[in-house]
Amino acid sequence: xxxxxxxxxxxxxxxxxKQINPDVCAAYPITPQTIIVEKFAEYVANGEVDTEFVCVxxxxxxxxxxxxxxxxxxxxxxxTASQGLAYMWEMVxxxxxxRVPLIMAVANRTVSGPININNDHGDVMSVRDCGWxxxxxxxxxxxxxxxxxxxxxxxxxxxxxxxxxxLDGFILTHAIERMTMVDTADVKSxxxxxxxxxxxxxxxxxxxxGNMDGPxxxxxxxxxxxxxxDNALKVxxxxxxxxxxxxxxxYNLVDEYMCDDADIVVVILGSSYGTMKATxxxxxxxxxxxxxxxxxxxxxxxxxxxxxxxxxxxxxxVFDKHLGIGSYGPLFPEVVTAAVDLEEVxxxxxxxxxxxxxxxxxAGFKGILEDVAEGKAEKMTYLGVRL
Amino acid sequence: MTTLALKDLIIKPERLASGHRLCAGCAESILxxxxxxxxDDEVVVTASTGCFEVSTTIFPYTSWNTPYIHxxxxxxxxxxxxxxxxxxxxxxxxxxxxxxxxxxxAGDGATYDIGxxxxxxxxxxxxxxxxxxxxxxxxxxTGIQRSSxxxxxASTTTSWAGSLAPGKKEFPxxxxxxxxxxxxxxxxxxxxxxxxxxxxxxxxxxNADGPSFINCISPCPRGWRFPxxxxxxxxxxxxxxxxxxxxxxxxxxxxxxxxxxxxxxxxVEKKPVLDWINSQGRFKHLLQDRWEPVVESIQDQIxxxxxxxxxxxxxxx
Numbered sequence: 001x002x003x004x005x006x007x008x009x010x011x012x013x014x015x016x017x018k019q020i021n022p023d024v025c026a027a028y029p030i031t032p033q034t035i036i037v038e039k040f041a042e043y044v045a046n047g048e049v050d051t052e053f054v055c056v057x058x059x060x061x062x063x064x065x066x067x068x069x070x071x072x073x074x075x076x077x078x079x080t081a082s083q084g085l086a087y088m089w090e091m092v093x094x095x096x097x098x099r100v101p102l103i104m105a106v107a108n109r110t111v112s113g114p115i116n117i118n119n120d121h122g123d124v125m126s127v128r129d130c131g132w133x134x135x136x137x138x139x140x141x142x143x144x145x146x147x148x149x150x151x152x153x154x155x156x157x158x159x160x161x162x163x164x165x166x167l168d169g170f171i172l173t174h175a176i177e178r179m180t181m182v183d184t185a186d187v188k189s190x191x192x193x194x195x196x197x198x199x200x201x202x203x204x205x206x207x208x209x210g211n212m213d214g215p216x217x218x219x220x221x222x223x224x225x226x227x228x229x230d231n232a233l234k235v236x237x238x239x240x241x242x243x244x245x246x247x248x249x250x251y252n253l254v255d256e257y258m259c260d261d262a263d264i265v266v267v268i269l270g271s272s273y274g275t276m277k278a279t280x281x282x283x284x285x286x287x288x289x290x291x292x293x294x295x296x297x298x299x300x301x302x303x304x305x306x307x308x309x310x311x312x313x314x315x316x317x318v319f320d321k322h323l324g325i326g327s328y329g330p331l332f333p334e335v336v337t338a339a340v341d342l343e344e345v346x347x348x349x350x351x352x353x354x355x356x357x358x359x360x361x362x363a364g365f366k367g368i369l370e371d372v373a374e375g376k377a378e379k380m381t382y383l384g385v386r387l
Numbered sequence: 388m389t390t391l392a393l394k395d396l397i398i399k400p401e402r403l404a405s406g407h408r409l410c411a412g413c414a415e416s417i418l419x420x421x422x423x424x425x426x427d428d429e430v431v432v433t434a435s436t437g438c439f440e441v442s443t444t445i446f447p448y449t450s451w452n453t454p455y456i457h458x459x460x461x462x463x464x465x466x467x468x469x470x471x472x473x474x475x476x477x478x479x480x481x482x483x484x485x486x487x488x489x490x491x492x493a494g495d496g497a498t499y500d501i502g503x504x505x506x507x508x509x510x511x512x513x514x515x516x517x518x519x520x521x522x523x524x525x526x527x528x529t530g531i532q533r534s535s536x537x538x539x540x541a542s543t544t545t546s547w548a549g550s551l552a553p554g555k556k557e558f559p560x561x562x563x564x565x566x567x568x569x570x571x572x573x574x575x576x577x578x579x580x581x582x583x584x585x586x587x588x589x590x591x592x593x594n595a596d597g598p599s600f601i602n603c604i605s606p607c608p609r610g611w612r613f614p615x616x617x618x619x620x621x622x623x624x625x626x627x628x629x630x631x632x633x634x635x636x637x638x639x640x641x642x643x644x645x646x647x648x649x650x651x652x653x654x655v656e657k658k659p660v661l662d663w664i665n666s667q668g669r670f671k672h673l674l675q676d677r678w679e680p681v682v683e684s685i686q687d688q689i690x691x692x693x694x695x696x697x698x699x700x701x702x703x704x
Binding site: 023024050056060071090091098202203207208209211213 | 431441444465470474480504507508
């Protein structure tokens with residue numbers, strides 16, 4: 001077994017990358033992701049990896065260079081956050097449509113404006129429908145583990161899609177936690193040799209990538225991406241099982257805590273899942289039967305697993321660390337949709353919280369869940385907002 | 388490398404097949420063919436969005452008999468750099484044995500305007516790739532809108548010649564000079580009429596130890612308003628009037644080539660810019676008396692730039 005170390009989330013991601021030793025890495029600095037590329041550049045400078053490392057002049061070029069590098073047949077990693085992801089946006093759906101298993105760490109930070117460097121999920125929610133697999137991390141350990149798991153799902157020949165590993169900015173990227181490493185030899189054998197499909201650099205079999213589609217082909221090509229994304233659900237479960245066998249750490253499409261006998265189930269993403277677990281413990285002491293869950297795999301959307309958890313519950317409370325101005329938070333309608341085929345649809349609530357780094361505390365979570373238990377909560381709450 | 392005898396060139400495999408969907412008289416496929424004759428190594432072609440990209444890769448067809456990749460409009464240099472980086476990584480590991488060259492083809496909009504940042508970045512980083520600008524002096528793929536490569540006085544669909552305006556009001560950006568200022572090993576300007584000059588420069592670009600940039604004048608019958616059988620004659624006129632001098636910058640040293648070298652040495656007389664203006668419908672309004680000062684300013688600008696170029700070519704490094 002690997003040893004326990006104290007490390008922050010960004011360095012943990014860089015450590016996983018070092019152990020994997022990708023062929024190519026290109027990235028552009030942006031808070032709170034920067035530590036990842038700084039650390040990785042140090043590994044490059046000291047010959048601890050033999051990755052071709054490219055300091056590009058923008059995130060648009062970062063994702064472009066990584067996409068075509070992956071198309072060429074190289075195992076390719078990058079990282080970004082916030083405005084960087086926004087600047088990449090044009091390339092995000094192109095990467096997915098080119099079906100390359102590129103891995104990108106996203107150090108979740110809100111998007112301007114106003115400009116703000118702190119954590120929420122505004123950056124990654126803007127690309128949720130672009131065809132990338134998305135994994136969320138509760139803590140530093142998971143940011144590290146997800147970085148090792150991601151290539152296995154993305155590179156699977158039934159999937160062949162890019163994958164984002166999300167870790168909350170500052171809360172995980174900069175905070176030092178205790179974490180158990182996986183031995184490098186185990187990481188290498190778990191991740192395995194990269195076997196790209198139709199690599200561009202197979203010059204004996206020249207092919208064209210990124211052709212123009214008319215309506216006859218655009219729609220079916222998009223549908224093929226849908227099928228690949230569906231396949232990723234099964235593949236993710238298989239890879240999680242293998243990872244459990246290797247490390248003893250079990251992940252699920254939807255991770256859950258105290259949901260079995262709960263009346264109220266909370267759905268929440270990222271580091272706040274840990275905060276919510278502590279809240280559940282306190283509410284249980286008060287006799288309120290609450291549980292919580294986190295879609296560890298957010299894309300593909302694990303609808304069946306979500307529905308199973310919600311079955312027979314009185315209330316479901318969806319916490320969104322982003323907002324849809326003029327509508328609900330992005331997670332809420334998806335959870336509602338997963339619930340509509342249940343025999344009895346639970347009462348559904350949406351809580352917007354933690355925007356731009358606003359406090360996400362046990363006390364705040366506890367208060368709103370007590371309101372839900374007492375039937376006093378509104379359908380939608382902007383938790384903790386002060387005007 | 389084989390010689391530049393036509394009998395040798397003509398038997399080389401064609402990397403860009405016939406049957407693409409470029410307009411009749413378009414210079415882009417002529418230029419691409421000449422550029423790709425510049426190496427016998429394997430070549431990966433990348434393209435920025437534009438006429439050339441759209442016309443050669445309409446799914447389920449492709450005109451490319453060599454690996455090809457396109458991603459978007461403003462990132463052709465990064466698209467090419469990504470493949471070149473993967474090559475460097477896999478070659479180092481012994482997973483690839485072939486020697487492969489990398490070239491990106493892009494229009495002037497993709498080069499002078501939206502892709503300038505990505506291009507500058509790739510050149511500064513020293514990727515071993517060639518970037519070829521097929522400069523037809525406007526956004527032709529979207530229907531003849533002005534770019535920063537468009538000539539002063541050209542009428543386009545966003546810089547109309549009208550009762551108040553003589554067409555585009557600004558001189559074009561000098562992209563070749565911007566690239567030379569990146570201190571890359573090889574920069575050149577070419578024209579499709581002088582195939583020997585173009586293939587020779589492509590050879591030098593492909594063999595450069597680092598990035599190279601080749602800027603090609605690419606007459607567009609549709610956008611410039613001339614008959615589609617005059618493409619090569621128009622290209623030649625661009626050089627003869629010094630609107631588009633043929634030259635190269637080799638490790639910082641400026642060298643005039645082809646007709647431009649002969650004009651500089653006094654063997655051939657430089658033609659007046661009015662010949663150039665007369666040859667194309669996009670300039671026809673400039674023949675009105677009221678726009679005479681515009682024609683004079685174009686001639687003045689071309690003279691200044693030409694004189695500067697001749698002086699640069701005379702400098703010892």
